[in-house]
Amino acid sequence: MIFQILETFTLVSGLVYIFLQVRQNRWMWPIDVLCCFAAIVVFAHQSLWASMGLNIYYLVMGFAGWFSWKRDAKKTGENGIRIRQMSAMARIGSLLGFVASFVFLYWALKVTADPSPFADALVGASGIVGTVLLVRSYLENWYVWLFSDTLSLLLCFMQGLYFMAILYLVYTAMAVVGLLEWRRDGKYID
Known part of the structure; x- marks a missing residue:
């Protein structure tokens, strides 16, 4: 019962979070922290260790995001979507970070009882x-x-986490909306 309540809370707070993310509203970060806390408990209960660990990471990064976006808002004003141009080095660093994270997570998940180590490592990385x-x-x-x-949608569905699967379905759709809105309305900074 408690896990269903937490899964529902994660769904609702996650929907608020993604709406604010698309709008690049920095209040998304405290909502994210609450959402992640509930998700940590849900994923731990299902033994999805990488997803649980990833939500611990998201929780910590929620604080970093809050301060980073607050600083950017002071530099550029409150209104508008502020985006940065990704350099070639940042792209290479991101790819290397992905590969290193995947290899580490996959290895770590193989030695645990994770039911889907490959998919969970991909999601985590x-x-x-x-x-x-x-x-x-x-x-x-x-x-x-x-x-x-x-x-994540597929992984949650396969594990019977249907509310979480709905959340990731909405996240997927909102990622398309976010991409289009940031492209259309974004103003480059730096």
Whole structure:
């Protein structure tokens, strides 16, 4: 019963979070922290260790995102979507970070009771990279989220986490909306 309540809370707070993310509203970050806390408990209960660990990471990055976006808002004004141009070095670093994270997570998950180590490692590695790109306001974060959220949707559905699967379905759709809105309305900074 408690896990169903937490899963429902994660769904509702996650919907609020993604709406605010698309609008690049920095209040998304405290909502994210609450959502992640509930998701940590749900994923731990299902023994999805990488997803649980990823939500611990998201929780910590929620604080980093709050301060980063607050600083950017002071530099550029409150209104508008602020995005950064991703350099070639940042792209290479992101790819290397993804590969290193995937290899480590896959190895770690093989020695645990994780029911889907390959998929869980892919979700974990892409979530790590996607969050860094989001905190830095790179447009490319949306491409990573399209991949990660689609895979998370399938993983949650296969594990019987239907409310979480609905959340990731909405996240996937909103990643498309976010990409289009940031492309259309974004103003490059730096």
